[in-house]
Amino acid sequence: MIIRRMQRIREAVVLILLTICSKAANSKAHWWRPETGEAWGYCLSWRLAVEANNIRAWRTVPTECLRHVETYMIGGQYERDVTLIVDNIWNYVDTITLSNDGFDAWILDVDDTCISNLFYYRGKRYGCEPFDPLGFKAWALSGESPAIPDVLRLFNKLVETGFKVFLVTGRDEQTLGQATIENLENQGYFGYQRLILRSGAYKGLSAITYKSAIRKQLVGEGYRIWGNVGDQWSDLQGECAGNRTFKLPNPMYFIP
Incomplete structure (x- = not known):
């Protein structure tokens, strides 16, 4: 009788523990x-x-x-994610038959697409601190943004294949133009068709409006945009976005 009671008590205790663990597993x-x-x-x-x-429209991490x-x-996971995306873009590029008129185009964003601002954002606690325009300007002027290796690999593939590659950035043309050109060249970006920075005519416009206008202008010049790569959704939304768009990961900041 005593043994049976002890067994029942043990069984009850086990059942209670299992219930507690199950609830904990389903809780935050x-x-x-x-x-x-x-x-x-x-x-x-x-x-x-x-x-x-x-x-959307989040200000800080x-x-x-x-x-x-x-x-x-x-x-390491960020690099693995970028590699996977670039490998898929690479496969898509291999399916495209280019024309002979020189108007097959591709668009790449610059910041955290072609070159990385990770070192800068590390000092901003990876996006937990609000965006600092003057601090970022000083960083951009230093020209120390390293290439994102897989994107540089893709860039070279696009140029060698025969695409006209346009680098489109929201950086200010007047203050950051020369520093951006030198940074890109120092990181191995040679042979692109045109680097397009934000001029005074586009000052104050959202990224979507500005980049849509640039793409619309390129299409008006006769270019066919086969692909468009950026780390922000605003790089890829709006008019004339391209035949295919590809979003690179960036959990550090949001640009509307």
Whole structure:
């Protein structure tokens, strides 16, 4: 009799423990990693929503996601994601038959597409601090942005294949034009058709409006835009976006 009671008590205790564990597994607490003290699962979901453009007009990375974004950007996953995207672009390029008129075009964004601002944003806690226009201008003028290796590999492939590659950036033409040209050249970007920076005529326009106008102008010149690559959705939205668009990951900032 005593043995049976003890067995029932043990069974009841096990059942209670299993119930508690099951509830914990389905609660938000399950996603917290004690080694970081951050809601890792929430931040993973936040980053996915950002990349899918379900979260828009966000100003800064949530403070609790600092370590998550840092780990993503410097821990190897960012590079793997970019490699996968570029490999798929490469496969798409191989399916295209170019004409002989020289008007087959491709568009690449510059910042965090061709060249990386990761070193700058590391000092801004990977986007947890508000954007600093003067600080970024000083960084851009230094010309120290390194090439993103897989995008440089893609760029060379496009040029060698015969595409006219246009580099389109929201950087100010008057203040950052020469520094941007030198930075790109120092990182191995040679042979592009044209670097287009934001001139005074486009000052104050949103990125979508500005880049749409540039693409519309290129189409008006007779160019066929086969592909368009950028790290912001505003690089890829609007008029004349191209036959295919490709979004590179960037959880550090949002440009409308």
